[in-house]
Amino acid sequence: MKLATHYNKASIIISVSVLLVSGVIYFVTINHIARRQLDNDLTEEVTEVITYVNQNQHLPKPVDFDEDITSFVKTKLNRFDTRFFDAPYANPKEKKIEDGRAVSALIKVNGESYIVTIVESREETEYLIQIIFAITLVLTAVLLAFLIITNRFVLDGLWKPFYCLLNQVKKFNVADTHRIDPIASEVDEFAELSDAISKMSSRVTTDYQGLKAFTENASHEMMTPLAIITSKLDMLIQDEKLSSDQFAQITDIYSAASRLSRLNQSLLLLVKIDNNLLQDTERLNVKSIILEKAQQFHEIVQNKNIELGYQLDDLWINASKYLVDVLVNNLFSNAIRHNKNPGVIKIIMSASKDPGEVNKLCFQNTGDSKPLNRDAIFERFYKGGTSEGTGLGLAIMKNICTLYNFELNYEYKEGMHRFSVVF
Amino acid sequence: MSVKDKLMILTKKEYEMLLYFIANKGRVVSKNAIAEHLWGDEMDMLDSFDFIYTHIKNLRKKLMDLSGKDFFATIYGVGYKFI
Numbered sequence: 001m002k003l004a005t006h007y008n009k010a011s012i013i014i015s016v017s018v019l020l021v022s023g024v025i026y027f028v029t030i031n032h033i034a035r036r037q038l039d040n041d042l043t044e045e046v047t048e049v050i051t052y053v054n055q056n057q058h059l060p061k062p063v064d065f066d067e068d069i070t071s072f073v074k075t076k077l078n079r080f081d082t083r084f085f086d087a088p089y090a091n092p093k094e095k096k097i098e099d100g101r102a103v104s105a106l107i108k109v110n111g112e113s114y115i116v117t118i119v120e121s122r123e124e125t126e127y128l129i130q131i132i133f134a135i136t137l138v139l140t141a142v143l144l145a146f147l148i149i150t151n152r153f154v155l156d157g158l159w160k161p162f163y164c165l166l167n168q169v170k171k172f173n174v175a176d177t178h179r180i181d182p183i184a185s186e187v188d189e190f191a192e193l194s195d196a197i198s199k200m201s202s203r204v205t206t207d208y209q210g211l212k213a214f215t216e217n218a219s220h221e222m223m224t225p226l227a228i229i230t231s232k233l234d235m236l237i238q239d240e241k242l243s244s245d246q247f248a249q250i251t252d253i254y255s256a257a258s259r260l261s262r263l264n265q266s267l268l269l270l271v272k273i274d275n276n277l278l279q280d281t282e283r284l285n286v287k288s289i290i291l292e293k294a295q296q297f298h299e300i301v302q303n304k305n306i307e308l309g310y311q312l313d314d315l316w317i318n319a320s321k322y323l324v325d326v327l328v329n330n331l332f333s334n335a336i337r338h339n340k341n342p343g344v345i346k347i348i349m350s351a352s353k354d355p356g357e358v359n360k361l362c363f364q365n366t367g368d369s370k371p372l373n374r375d376a377i378f379e380r381f382y383k384g385g386t387s388e389g390t391g392l393g394l395a396i397m398k399n400i401c402t403l404y405n406f407e408l409n410y411e412y413k414e415g416m417h418r419f420s421v422v423f
Numbered sequence: 424m425s426v427k428d429k430l431m432i433l434t435k436k437e438y439e440m441l442l443y444f445i446a447n448k449g450r451v452v453s454k455n456a457i458a459e460h461l462w463g464d465e466m467d468m469l470d471s472f473d474f475i476y477t478h479i480k481n482l483r484k485k486l487m488d489l490s491g492k493d494f495f496a497t498i499y500g501v502g503y504k505f506i
Binding site for chain 1: 435436450451453455456459462473474498499500501502
């Protein structure tokens, strides 16, 4: 949920709560004031009755009380506290029962005690309260609507620089030379944030470019000494006087140098992919590349007692022949290297026939009976327990797929490790 | 490929191996170097160098059948020399 929505939500909840509580307090207060007003009126009525009785020595007629309903009841009580209470009011004009307010008081006429009860209608007061309540409700609704609209527009405007910055951060790719531009904002915090992110992106990009240049230079520089080591070793073994122990040691050095050379070439390839230096894009038939590779690996597959099966549709893509070759090669060598003896490799390639379908190449192989760590396998130098590879094969595959917007996935299903490329 | 005007049929690997030996004629070539030349990055997938031995054996036989000469000298513990 967006911050503005959170703020709106909190603001509305608080506003509604405050308005409801204040509305209740307002209603109770108005009601109390109206009731007191009615009680005052009734007290005045009672005073008028007492004044009338004192002047005329008899009870007034009910018609003297306008619309109030007055009754006199003779009593033997000498003392009676005046009391106010709610009572039904029978409206003589409209012939209906309404809510009313009444007062009972003791009056004395010619030495006899009467309890006078005057009932006054509360209809008008209640109507007034209802009107006030309705006006309050309408005002509350208008206030809320105004609050929501204001929050929406004002907050949207306020947060616009932030979202603009966020979009840039989302699109930011350390491998690109494009940096995050600072955004002008009237809000100091956002201006400061934008400035900090812009500077950070510049620093990160520069550092990354420096690191890439270093890797590329280091790999290039290592190639010459490696070639010298290999050629010198080659010259050494030409000496037929060497003992078998000496030759074994030379062979070990040769193997290590070869391994280092392959590692170096893989690192260089990664740098080239990262820098998009292999731009020899052409139209390729992936099926023929797979079949060619299957032929190349035929000997090793047979030697390891691997049953190789494939089901391939014709699929044409636009990419660098060299990189697709590396991709397919790595898929093959991965499936062979981590297989068991005897084992199975299945290669399935399906070309999309409907718009909803995708072009997909899937290499499935038997191997360890537990899945690989999906989050780590595409990291550079990640190696499974007994892997003898450089640890760069899957990272190279991932980078090639990223370069061409292919999707590379891994899953372990039904006892098979599956690497799939969605083109 | 033909030897003394007689056709010699080789597999792709045998052909590549023969070319490599011809390019390094008179030089000792280690099994490691042959494996790297033929299988490149995948050479570490080879459990042993038995492949090389099998290819050399076949190549030696095919050449001997046509020329009557053994072109491969085995340098014990080291590799082979094309002479």
